[in-house]
Amino acid sequence: MAEINIKSEIQKYFKIFIILIVLMGVAVGVSSFKLNLGWAVSIPLILGIACVMGYLVSWQLMHLSSEKRTILVILALATTFFISMILLFLAAHFSIPEGAKYVS
Amino acid sequence: MAHAYHDSHQQSFWRKYIFSTDHKMIGLQYGITALCFLLFGFGLMLLMRWQLGYPGEPIPGVGKFLGENNAPGGIMLPEFYNQLGAMHGTIMVFLGVVPILVGAFGNYIVPLQLGAPDMAFPKLNMASYWVFLLGGVTMLVSFFVPGGAANSGWTSYPPLADIATMGQTFWIVGMVFLITSSLLGAVNFIATILQLRTEGMHFMRFPFFVWAQLVTAFLLLLAFPPLEAAGLMQFFDRVFHTSFFLPSGLVVSGEPLQISGGGSVLLWQHLFWFLAHPEVYVLIVPAMGIVAEIIANNIRKPLWGYKSMVYSLIFLGFMSFIVWAHHMYLTGMGTTISAFFQTTTMIISVPSVIILTCLFISLWGGSIRFNTPMLFALAFLPMFGIGGLTGLPLGLAAPDIHLHDTYYVIGHFHYVVAPGTIFAIFAGIYYWFPKITGRKMNETLGQLHFWPSFLFMNCVFMPMFVQGLAGVSRRLYDGGQQYAHAQAVLPLNKMITVCAFFLALAQLPFIINLIWSMFKGEKVKSDNPWESTTLEWATPTPPPHGNFAKAPKVFRGPYEYSVPGASKDFTPQNES
Amino acid sequence: MDNIPYTVNVREDTGLYNAKLGIWLFLASEVMLFGALFSSYVLLRTGAGASWPAGSSILHVHLGAFNSIVLLISSMTMILAWAALKEKNFPRFKLNLGITILLALLFLGVKGHEYATKFEHHLFPSTSTFMAIYFLMTGVHALHIIGGVVVNSYFWGPGSKMWKTDPEHFTNRIEIAGLYWHFVDLVWIFLFPVLYLL
Numbered sequence: 121m122a123e124i125n126i127k128s129e130i131q132k133y134f135k136i137f138i139i140l141i142v143l144m145g146v147a148v149g150v151s152s153f154k155l156n157l158g159w160a161v162s163i164p165l166i167l168g169i170a171c172v173m174g175y176l177v178s179w180q181l182m183h184l185s186s187e188k189r190t191i192l193v194i195l196a197l198a199t200t201f202f203i204s205m206i207l208l209f210l211a212a213h214f215s216i217p218e219g220a221k222y223v224s
Numbered sequence: 225m226a227h228a229y230h231d232s233h234q235q236s237f238w239r240k241y242i243f244s245t246d247h248k249m250i251g252l253q254y255g256i257t258a259l260c261f262l263l264f265g266f267g268l269m270l271l272m273r274w275q276l277g278y279p280g281e282p283i284p285g286v287g288k289f290l291g292e293n294n295a296p297g298g299i300m301l302p303e304f305y306n307q308l309g310a311m312h313g314t315i316m317v318f319l320g321v322v323p324i325l326v327g328a329f330g331n332y333i334v335p336l337q338l339g340a341p342d343m344a345f346p347k348l349n350m351a352s353y354w355v356f357l358l359g360g361v362t363m364l365v366s367f368f369v370p371g372g373a374a375n376s377g378w379t380s381y382p383p384l385a386d387i388a389t390m391g392q393t394f395w396i397v398g399m400v401f402l403i404t405s406s407l408l409g410a411v412n413f414i415a416t417i418l419q420l421r422t423e424g425m426h427f428m429r430f431p432f433f434v435w436a437q438l439v440t441a442f443l444l445l446l447a448f449p450p451l452e453a454a455g456l457m458q459f460f461d462r463v464f465h466t467s468f469f470l471p472s473g474l475v476v477s478g479e480p481l482q483i484s485g486g487g488s489v490l491l492w493q494h495l496f497w498f499l500a501h502p503e504v505y506v507l508i509v510p511a512m513g514i515v516a517e518i519i520a521n522n523i524r525k526p527l528w529g530y531k532s533m534v535y536s537l538i539f540l541g542f543m544s545f546i547v548w549a550h551h552m553y554l555t556g557m558g559t560t561i562s563a564f565f566q567t568t569t570m571i572i573s574v575p576s577v578i579i580l581t582c583l584f585i586s587l588w589g590g591s592i593r594f595n596t597p598m599l600f601a602l603a604f605l606p607m608f609g610i611g612g613l614t615g616l617p618l619g620l621a622a623p624d625i626h627l628h629d630t631y632y633v634i635g636h637f638h639y640v641v642a643p644g645t646i647f648a649i650f651a652g653i654y655y656w657f658p659k660i661t662g663r664k665m666n667e668t669l670g671q672l673h674f675w676p677s678f679l680f681m682n683c684v685f686m687p688m689f690v691q692g693l694a695g696v697s698r699r700l701y702d703g704g705q706q707y708a709h710a711q712a713v714l715p716l717n718k719m720i721t722v723c724a725f726f727l728a729l730a731q732l733p734f735i736i737n738l739i740w741s742m743f744k745g746e747k748v749k750s751d752n753p754w755e756s757t758t759l760e761w762a763t764p765t766p767p768p769h770g771n772f773a774k775a776p777k778v779f780r781g782p783y784e785y786s787v788p789g790a791s792k793d794f795t796p797q798n799e800s
Numbered sequence: 801m802d803n804i805p806y807t808v809n810v811r812e813d814t815g816l817y818n819a820k821l822g823i824w825l826f827l828a829s830e831v832m833l834f835g836a837l838f839s840s841y842v843l844l845r846t847g848a849g850a851s852w853p854a855g856s857s858i859l860h861v862h863l864g865a866f867n868s869i870v871l872l873i874s875s876m877t878m879i880l881a882w883a884a885l886k887e888k889n890f891p892r893f894k895l896n897l898g899i900t901i902l903l904a905l906l907f908l909g910v911k912g913h914e915y916a917t918k919f920e921h922h923l924f925p926s927t928s929t930f931m932a933i934y935f936l937m938t939g940v941h942a943l944h945i946i947g948g949v950v951v952n953s954y955f956w957g958p959g960s961k962m963w964k965t966d967p968e969h970f971t972n973r974i975e976i977a978g979l980y981w982h983f984v985d986l987v988w989i990f991l992f993p994v995l996y997l998l
Contacts, residue, residue: 126886133883137876141869148865151856151997166993173989181879182982188815190418191824198828201446201545202835208561209494209843212549215558341803344818411825419806419818445829450836456936457840466925466932468840486851486929491843495836770803 136176143169245346246769250353251332254323262320268312275300276703277721302701306375313378318402319360325510329652330437336760337431339422339776344415352408359401366394382469382492386461393462396455403452406444413441424778431758431782435534436513439541440506447502454495497548505544511648518601518655521756523590524793526783529582536575543572553621554628562621569619596670600651603678611640632692635685643681658753662765663745669737676730683723687716757796758782808969823976827983834987837937844929853930855996864996867910874903875985878978885971897956904949911942944984951977
């Protein structure tokens with residue numbers, strides 16, 4: 121990591137920062153106009169923008185792109201379990217027959 | 225890296241014994257504290273068993289000291305019974321077994337077996353212990369608050385737990401401390417195992433105990449946080465009157481609850497069991513590790529199927545995250561999702577069977593030494609077998625309809641933890657005692673501990689399967705007296721209670737042995753009295769601060785016993 | 801201090817120094833913590849169906865957006881602080897870390913103001929499950945910000961003495977602190993749109 125040219129790294133960080141600010145603005149803008157775009161478009165769009173921003177922060181600012189395999193495997197495990205948590209929670213919820221649900 | 229490993233400066237009493245950062249001292253702190261909690265939790269169970277065996281009768285001896293709120297005239301109130309039930313489970317699991325397996329054995333032995341000078345983060349290790357103690361004290365204090373301790377089961381299901389007495393809030397706070405302690409510990413264990421293993425200590429040369437601790441640490445690391453989240457939500461429900469887990473329209477004692485509603489009762493169950501299922505593997509995996517070490521040492525031949533055991537362990541750890549809803553078959557989930565969890569649950573039984581089978585096969589052709597640690601380790605095998613096999617009808621959704629929340633479940637999980645894990649704990653104590661103290665525990669007292677314990681464990685828990693199959697529900701203060709379907713099996717309660725008291729008596733030789741041997745036990749004549757191959761026996765006795773004078777080099781696998789052509793029947797890992 | 805290897809130098813086969821592995825392990829557990837909170841949000845919102853309010857109808861989007869920008873800038877200054885140490889520029893490190901801490905305090909101030917306005921309008925956690933999950937998730941996030949402020953302040957103040965005795969070890973510590981800080985920002989990058997924009 122130290123062998124890499126720090127000056128060019130800093131340039132990269134500034135570029136990423138600008139992109140993050142722009143994306144943030146787009147997301148807020150989309151949400152302001154969401155009634156025109158409809159939920160089916162605006163939800164994936166807003167969440168998609170968040171994912172792109174998340175990718176930039178984790179992959180670039182946190183240097184995951186050049187991180188060792190051990191770290192990537194550990195994070196992949198956590199992410200897998202997190203995603204399966206959401207999916208299985210929802211699957212269990214939707215599997216309950218209408219009359220038997222206890223969430224009102 | 226060729227620094228001297230000895231630490232030569234003098235430390236004050238406080239730094240050496242109380243606020244130590246040495247993994248061995250911290251391991252002992254965990255061990256002593258957790259054994260005390262284990263004994264206390266055992267005591268809570270004896271009180272419950274009295275009530276179940278002799279319902280409505282004054283508790284002999286201690287009855288008058290329990291207080292008018294709990295047992296007026298020495299006769300246990302149902303509210304107190306419920307506290308005992310919830311706290312027995314909580315204390316045994318979170319303050320007893322896991323701290324002993326991971327905090328005590330893990331901390332003491334893992335760096336030694338790796339050839340490391342200490343854990344990767346010694347100060348974090350110390351912090352873990354003190355946060356654990358804080359959590360434990362919080363749990364104990366809860367007995368004395370108005371309404372007493374938590375009384376909604378160790379599972380703390382809402383809506384009941386959300387509206388229960390003050391003790392439940394203490395339970396939540398205590399759990400947050402304990403979870404924090406475990407998380408810090410898990411980070412330490414994984415970093416230590418990956419980074420501080422000595423030269424030549426490749427992954428496939430790890431003692432099985434180290435693999436067990438590595439997988440356990442991952443389970444703790446990734447499974448605990450959802451329970452922390454759930455704990456925070458239940459705290460909010462109780463203290464800030466939110467409705468995370470409270471659906472609309474709840475009526476308590478004839479009065480509608482003044483809450484916003486809209487919450488999900490099942491959300492708690494999902495989050496709780498997301499942890500609590502991996503938690504049961506936390507309870508068994510280090511125990512398997514201890515048993516593997518002791519069996520390998522006492523058969524004087526390598527373990528059969530070491531690689532299969534390791535891969536099974538890793539697979540088991542992964543699968544444990546996607547089976548949790550087999551605890552929720554009766555919540556109204558549809559058949560497809562139930563089938564999914566049933567499938568993963570059936571699959572997860574395979575690696576356990578592989579590990580158990582490899583340990584059984586290892587015995588074939590061995591020169592078996594039947595010392596006390598080996599007796600406990602051998603007994604673990606069929607006991608865990610019974611525990612595991614009786615889990616199958618629970619993991620299958622259809623029979624679980626009949627067996628869920630009955631005494632069958634209690635019998636199942638106690639077989640795994642009591643004559644399972646706790647026997648492994650006993651085995652480990654007898655086995656590693658000489659390395660820690662330089663003295664051996666008394667063999668006669670060890671036999672006096674083992675045989676009655678083995679007999680009475682079975683006498684206590686086997687009848688519970690019969691009661692469960694008859695349909696007797698768990699958590700009943702009177703043991704099921706009011707139910708017609710329970711009448712035929714109720715007499716078993718007296719027998720179980722009597723056997724539980726004999727089981728308690730059988731622990732006296734152990735307690736006496738443990739304390740007496742520390743001061744008067746037969747001194748060992750070598751640093752490696754069991755003639756073992758693993759690195760913890762290659763240190764002075766007891767190991768000094770820094771463990772090894774020079775970092776050992778490892779040349780071979782962990783169980784090279786009876787190597788053809790070798791001069792002795794064991795070849796240590798650090799022998800070239 | 802104990803003679804623990806790989807506190808500064810990396811171990812060859814893993815390519816990591818101990819604290820780097822440690823912080824990523826901790827962050828993996830934080831993924832599970834916030835993951836559980838997000839999963840709870842999803843389940844509660846799904847169960848509520850149409851009765852769940854749009855975030856923008858209750859929360860102040862502009863305050864949330866302002867806070868998002870504050871946190872993004874602080875992520876910048878955090879990594880610039882580390883980069884400054886890499887270039888052996890201690891004063892620039894202090895400046896950037898100091899700005900990071902101030903921006904974090906600004907974030908907390910805005911959050912506190914948001915909470916206060918909610919309470920003034922009788923919007924408490926007990927008012928609805930939306931308010932409950934809003935206060936819980938932003939509260940847990942804010943606790944993490946406070947933790948970051950404490951750690952960063954320590955490294956800005958008394959902890960910075962290590963720069964003189966062991967600059968490489970100190971630079972690594974700032975890298976670790978930076979990873980934690982970026983993670984806190986990462987959580988907000990998802991938290992803000994989910995709570996405020998959807």
